[in-house]
C-alpha cells in the first residue's frame with residue numbers, strides 16, 4: 001500500500017535469519033528485533049513478559065516491524081499512545097552509500113545527517129509555517145520531528161525505504177494494563193462525530209474509532225439484538241476504550257457514559273472481557289466485510305484510503321468527501337480514527353466497468369483538492385508510496401517540497417533507494433501502479 005510498493009529494481013526481503021523474535025531488556029522493557037520480524041509475533045513475545053506494543057496496526061499479523069517503522073504505522077490506540085515514531089529507540093541498517101549505520105538519540109549521527117540539518121536549519125521557519133496542523137502524518141519526510149531534535153532516527157521513521165535499509169530496531173514497550181473496558185456511542189452526523197472526537201480528546205480514552213453508516217449496514221448491526229437500537233439510523237458508531245488500573249477504568253467508563261448522554265444518542269459500556277472482545281470484533285471486521293463485496297464484483301480500491309485533516313475540520317471533510325463520492329456514483333465504506341481526524345475511505349469499484357479508471361482519477365483529484373483546502377495530508381499512517389508521490393506538490397507548500405528534495409539528494413544522491421516513492425520520478429502518474437485485484441485482500445478472518 002498504496003498503489004503498489006514494488007517498482008522496477010531489486011526487491012530485498014528482510015526475513016529474519018532465526019526464529020528469535022527479539023531480546024527484551026528486562027530493566028527498560030525495550031525489545032531489539034530484526035526488521036523482518038512479524039509485528040504480532042513481537043507483540044506476543046512482549047505480552048508473555050507482561051508488556052505490549054500500544055501502537056500496533058490492524059495489519060500486525062502480516063506486517064514486518066521494518067515496514068511498520070518505514071511507514072510510521074499506527075493503530076487504534078495511537079489516539080493515546082502515538083504512532084511508531086514515538087516508540088522507536090534506535091535503528092541499525094545500511095545507508096544508500098553502503099555504509100552501515102546505528103542511529104540513536106544519544107550518539108552523533110553519520111555525517112550526512114549533520115550536513116542535511118545544516119542545509120535545512122536556515123529555512124526551518126519556512127518549513128514550519130507550511131506544515132499541516134494534523135495529529136498524525138506519514139506523508140513526506142518527518143522534518144517536524146528531525147529539525148528540532150536533530151534525531152536521525154526520527155527522519156528514518158516514515159521514510160518508506162527511500163533513505164536507507166533498516167536491519168534491526170529497538171522498540172520501547174508499555175506495561176500491559178490491568179483492566180480494560182469499552183464504550184460504544186452513536187452519532188447522527190459528521191459534525192456530531194467531530195464534536196464527540198473533540199470531547200474524547202479531553203478524556204483518558206485510549207481509542208476513538210468510528211464505523212460509518214455503510215459499514216454499519218453491511219455488517220448487519222442494525223439487526224443486532226444488543227446494538228440495533230444504537231446503530232439504527234446512526235451516521236456512525238464510535239468505540240472508546242478505557243485501559244489501566246481497574247478503578248481508573250471504572251471511572252473512565254462513567255465519564256464516557258455521561259459523554260454519550262451529552263453528544264449523540266447514548267452509550268453502551270462494558271468491562272466484561274467477552275463483551276469487550278465482541279465490540280472490538282466490530283472494528284476488526286471492517287476489512288473482511290469489505291472483502292466480501294469482491295464476491296459481488298466490487299473491489300475496495302485503495303487510493304484515498306488514508307486522508308487526515310486537522311481535527312476541527314473532520315466534519316467539513318466528511319461532508320465534502322460524500323459529495324465527491326456521490327458525484328461519481330461511488331458507494332464507499334468509511335471508517336477510521338475519528339479522534340485523530342484520520343479517515344479510511346474504501347470506494348467499492350466495479351473494475352469490470354470500462355470507465356472505472358476515469359472515475360477513480362476524478363475522485364482522487366477532487367479529494368486531493370479537498371484535503372489541501374482543509375490543510376490536511378493524504379496519509380496518516382500508510383505512507384505516500386508511488387500513488388501519492390505525484391500529488392505531493394498539491395498538498396505541501398513549495399518550500400517544504402524543496403526541503404523534501406534536499407533530504408533525498410543529500411542522503412541518497414544517486415536516487416537508488418525506492419525511486420518514485422515519496423518523491424515522484426518524471427512523468428509518474430498516481431494510477432500507474434493501481435491494479436486492483438481480489439487476491440490482494442487479506443484472509444477473511446484477518447483484522
Ligand SMILES: Cc1cc2nc3c(=O)[nH]c(=O)nc-3n(C[C@H](O)[C@H](O)[C@H](O)COP(=O)(O)OP(=O)(O)OC[C@H]3O[C@@H](n4cnc5c(N)ncnc54)[C@H](O)[C@@H]3O)c2cc1C
Nearest residue numbers: 035057058059063064066067068070073074160161166381
Ligand atoms: C488490511 C490492511 C490493514 C492495515 N491496517 C493498518 C493500520 O491499522 N495501521 C497502519 O499504520 N497501517 C495499516 N496498513 C498498512 C500497512 O500494512 C502497514 O503500514 C504496515 O506496517 C506496513 O508493513 P509491511 O511489512 O507490510 O511493509 P511493506 O508494505 O512491505 O513496506 C512498506 C514500505 O516500507 C519499506 N520497508 C519495508 N521494510 C523496510 C526496511 N527493513 N527498511 C527500510 N524500508 C523498509 C518498503 O520498501 C515500503 O516502501 C494496513 C494494510 C492492510 C492491507
